[in-house]
Amino acid sequence: MTASKDNVPRFFCDAMLGGLARWLRAIGYDAAFEYGIDDGRLVEQARSDGRTILSSDGGLFERNVVKNGDVRALYIPQQLSRLEQLRFVVTQLGLERLPARCMACGGELADVPKHTVTDEAPPLAFRHCDQFWRCQGCRKLLWHGTHWQKIEQKLAGLFGR
Numbered sequence: 498m499t500a501s502k503d504n505v506p507r508f509f510c511d512a513m514l515g516g517l518a519r520w521l522r523a524i525g526y527d528a529a530f531e532y533g534i535d536d537g538r539l540v541e542q543a544r545s546d547g548r549t550i551l552s553s554d555g556g557l558f559e560r561n562v563v564k565n566g567d568v569r570a571l572y573i574p575q576q577l578s579r580l581e582q583l584r585f586v587v588t589q590l591g592l593e594r595l596p597a598r599c600m601a602c603g604g605e606l607a608d609v610p611k612h613t614v615t616d617e618a619p620p621l622a623f624r625h626c627d628q629f630w631r632c633q634g635c636r637k638l639l640w641h642g643t644h645w646q647k648i649e650q651k652l653a654g655l656f657g658r
């Protein structure tokens with residue numbers, strides 16, 4: 498573990514924390530989430546991928562592999578809003594904001610020149626946005642529409658900017 502990229506934590510969110518996974522991707526972290534996954538498989542997956550588990554399920558923290566530190570895990574207090582969950586993780590682990598990933602699949606985003614998306618981008622987005630990205634995972638075309646602006650406002654508050 499010398500290269501700094503190897504030190505960027507990667508996460509696996511439990512079945513209740515899909516929203517948190519999406520927000521972690523928005524601040525640039527690789528956060529896996531699988532709908533309906535049970536604790537046993539979640540722990541196994543996290544161990545084989547070297548991911549840190551984020552969970553609000555107290556039972557998970559009773560498992561030996563978690564107790565003995567074989568699998569890293571952070572308990573997320575229950576009843577926090579999604580944004581509070583994100584703030585909790587950021588504060589506890591001292592996370593910095595990184596370039597956004599695709600909120601849907603967690604893939605990395607690559608810049609796409611605007612002139613190449615004339616036919617693909619919706620007319621409104623094409624008129625109002627100058628930057629476009631392509632998710633390297635699901636290949637979706639992304640831009641900073643009104644939905645993203647709301648997210649951006651919340652994130653800016655979170656990182657004190």
Ligand SMILES: [Zn+2]
Pocket residue numbers: 599600601602603604632633634635636637
């Ligand atoms: Zn994607």
